[in-house]
Amino acid sequence: MTDRQPRRAVHVLLVVxxxxxxxxxxxxxxxxxxxxxxxxxIVRDPMVNNVEAFxxxxxxxxxxxxxxxxxxxxxxxxxxxxxxxxxDGRTAIELFPIMPYSWPPPAPIxxxxxxxxxxxxxxxxxYAPVEPGVFITRYIAPGLRGQFKWRLVSRTPLTKVVxxxxxxxxxMAGLAFRVLGEKVRIEYRLPDGSxxxxxxxLIFTYTTSTVGITRGSTWWLAHQFYSFRxxxxxxxxxxxxxxxxxxxxxxxxxxFNAYMQVRQMAHEGRLAAIKQAGELSRKIAQVGDExxxxxxxxxxxxxxxxxxxxxxxxxxxxxxEQYNTPHSSYPVSLPSQYKHAWVSNTGQYVMSNNANFxxxxxxxxxxxxxxxxxxxxxx
Numbered sequence: 474m475t476d477r478q479p480r481r482a483v484h485v486l487l488v489v490x491x492x493x494x495x496x497x498x499x500x501x502x503x504x505x506x507x508x509x510x511x512x513x514x515i516v517r518d519p520m521v522n523n524v525e526a527f528x529x530x531x532x533x534x535x536x537x538x539x540x541x542x543x544x545x546x547x548x549x550x551x552x553x554x555x556x557x558x559x560x561d562g563r564t565a566i567e568l569f570p571i572m573p574y575s576w577p578p579p580a581p582i583x584x585x586x587x588x589x590x591x592x593x594x595x596x597x598x599x600y601a602p603v604e605p606g607v608f609i610t611r612y613i614a615p616g617l618r619g620q621f622k623w624r625l626v627s628r629t630p631l632t633k634v635v636x637x638x639x640x641x642x643x644x645m646a647g648l649a650f651r652v653l654g655e656k657v658r659i660e661y662r663l664p665d666g667s668x669x670x671x672x673x674x675l676i677f678t679y680t681t682s683t684v685g686i687t688r689g690s691t692w693w694l695a696h697q698f699y700s701f702r703x704x705x706x707x708x709x710x711x712x713x714x715x716x717x718x719x720x721x722x723x724x725x726x727x728x729f730n731a732y733m734q735v736r737q738m739a740h741e742g743r744l745a746a747i748k749q750a751g752e753l754s755r756k757i758a759q760v761g762d763e764x765x766x767x768x769x770x771x772x773x774x775x776x777x778x779x780x781x782x783x784x785x786x787x788x789x790x791x792x793x794e795q796y797n798t799p800h801s802s803y804p805v806s807l808p809s810q811y812k813h814a815w816v817s818n819t820g821q822y823v824m825s826n827n828a829n830f831x832x833x834x835x836x837x838x839x840x841x842x843x844x845x846x847x848x849x850x851x852x
Contacts, residue, residue: 548596
C-alpha cells in the first residue's frame with residue numbers, strides 16, 4: 474500500500490466504537506414504575522487473548538449477537554459486526570461490516586482496464602465512490618431488506634456531524650479530503666403483515682490523490698455505519714435509547730494497543746503469508762501488553778474527537794441529554810425524556826421521572842450518585 478493511502482487506525486477505532494459485557498443488576502429497581510436501567514455490556518475479542526475490546530450501555534434484557542471481526546485481507550484489518558435486540562425481537566441496532574474501498578484513476582494514467590469492480594487491490598475493494606444515501610439504496614437495502622419490498626422514506630444529511638469530522642482531520646499535501654453523511658429511512662412489511670421502519674446512519678470519508686501516479690485515485694471508508702429499526706410509529710421514540718447505547722461506547726486502550734501492533738505487523742509485511750484465521754489468531758496472540766506512548770496519544774485524540782462528534786449527534790437528535798459521570802472524563806449521553814439520572818459505583822445507570830425516587834433506598838449493595846447535566850466549556 475502506498476504512503477498516500479489514508480490512515481486507517483482512527484477510522485477503525487471509531488467504527489468499532491460505533492458499539493460495545495456483563496454485570497448483574499443487583500437492586501430491585503424494576504419495581505419502580507417508569508425507571509430505565511442501563512448496565513455495561515462488555516465485548517471481548519477472542520483473537521486478542523479474549524481482552525475487552527469495548528463496552529457500551531444497554532438495558533439488561535436486551536440480547537447481543539456478534540462482535541469484533543478480523544480480516545487480514547482488508548487494509549483496516551478489524552471491524553465490529555453486531556446485532557443488539559430488544560425483547561420484542563424487532564427493535565434493534567445493527568452494526569454493519571466496515572469495508573475499505575478504492576477506485577484507481579482512469580486509463581491511460583493508471584490502466585483501469587486491469588481492475589474489475591469488486592476485486593481486492595492492496596486490501597481495498599474496488600468500487601467507484603458514491604454518496605452514503607446512494608450506497609444504502611443501491612447496495613444495502615436491496616441486499617439486506619430486498620425480500621420485504623422496502624420503500625425509501627427520506628434521506629437527511631448529517632451536516633453538523635460531518636463538519637465536526639472534517640475539522641478533526643488535518644490536511645495533507647497531495648490529498649483532497651471530504652466527508653459526507655446521511656440518515657436514510659426506509660420502511661417495509663414483514664411476512665406477518667406488520668410494518669417496520671429502519672434508519673441507516675452512514676458517514677463516508679473520501680481521500681483523493683491530487684499528484685503523482687496515483688492522481689485521481691480515491692480511497693473511501695465508512696466512518697460510522699449502523700441502523701436502528703422498530704415497528705412503524707415506534708422508531709423515533711426508540712431511537713433516543715439506541716442513540717444512548719451507541720454514544721456510550723468506550724473502547725479498551727489495551728485492545729487498541731494490540732490493534733496498532735497488528736497494523737505495524739501488516740505494514741512490515743509479516744501478515745502477507747497468512748491464509749487462514751487460525752494463523753492470524755496466532756500472530757495476534759504474540760502482541761505485547763506494553764502500551765506505547767504513540768498509541769496512547771492516538772487513543773486520547775480519538776476519545777476527544779469521538780466526544781465532540783457525539784455532542785453534535787446529541788444536538789442533532791435532541792432526544793438525548795449529556796451528563797457528567799464519575800466513571801469517565803467525557804460526558805455520558807442518556808435519553809432526555811427522563812428528568813433524573815443516577816449512576817452506581819459499578820457503572821450501572823438508572824433514570825426516572827419520579828422526583829421521590831432514590832435508588833440508594835431500594836436495597837442492595839451498590840451506591841448511586843445523582844448525575845448533573847453536562848455543560849461544555851465556552852471557547
